[in-house]
Amino acid sequence: LFDNCYLFPGQRGAVAEYLGKLIGKLSELHHAVSGEVYAVDGRTLHIKDFTYDGQGPAAYFYASVHKNPDKRGFRLRDENGSPEVIRRYRKEPVTLTLPEGKTLRDIKVFYLWCEDFDVNFGDVKIPKNFPYPRPQKIEPLKGIHGISSDNIVIVDAQTLLVPNLSYDGEAPDAKFWVGQGPKPSPQGIRVPDENGKEVPLRRYDRKTVVLTLPGDLTIFDIGHFGIWCEQFTVDFGHVQLPQGLNIPPSLKMLGISPQSKLNCEVLQDDLAFEVRWAVAGESIVLQLVAKLGDKEYMSFGLSGDNQKSVMVGGDVVVAWVDKNT
Structure with a gap:
């Protein structure tokens, strides 16, 4: 499954905190550096409450394929994609992407490095074979009214991808539907379609759709996904969602507002x-x-x-x- 890459600047969201898989805390060596480092996916790191006084003359985010944090490492661009010397931070969320061709399988340490004086301001070691979050495939959708799909992909904690979805479109009030527990019920929640609308579903003929859970709802809050006829309270087909998935957080959960879905x-x-x-x-x-x-x-x-x-x-x-x- 794929390694995502997020580089969109944005504002802090209100979704329940899930930032990925915790790697560890930055060692607090110099210039008030502190923060918790999370793996978002194979190429993305997130630092919670990152603090740095900005007084280093040439400090950069660094990572290395070597065990020790030293000048053999390579720079990471900052959260805005800038290659410049990093600024002052006060308990801020920071999301960083590894350079092209690098993944968390390759690097052994992440750190703040001063190039002028060859000084490590703070670091965190990345364990070998670290189980970073990644999208997960689950069962395909099957049911009445010609409903079928390929294996559904949980892209991140708020996004589902349903490949090759088919549905005959003949029911009067079919909706994408999620809820707690293993089976759909009238107490479930509508999921907007691929265009962001909560209208009765039209016919699908092997169409791949990307769906975003509404509001602050996450995969961790629900137990199933399917298609439900709201008017007649009929389950047209559903799949159960595995619990405890090691999946990436959504952009919104990282406090990032994507410029567009696609x-x-x-x-x-x-x-x-x-x-x-x-x-x-x-x-x-x-x-x-x-x-x-x-x-x-x-x-x-x-x-x-x-x-x-x-x-x-x-x-x-x-x-x-x-x-x-």
């Missing part, structure tokens, strides 16, 4: 052709969006030629509208 790139303005994507599990989920007329198509993928766009020999997804269906 990444997006406009490929052609005239057709409003966009490619949207999100990383989930071992997959990158892509959506193609465009205003298409009859006999028009859109495509996206790897070209068969490194120098220009060529479909022959490439690996391309092609989509179009069939007005007859």
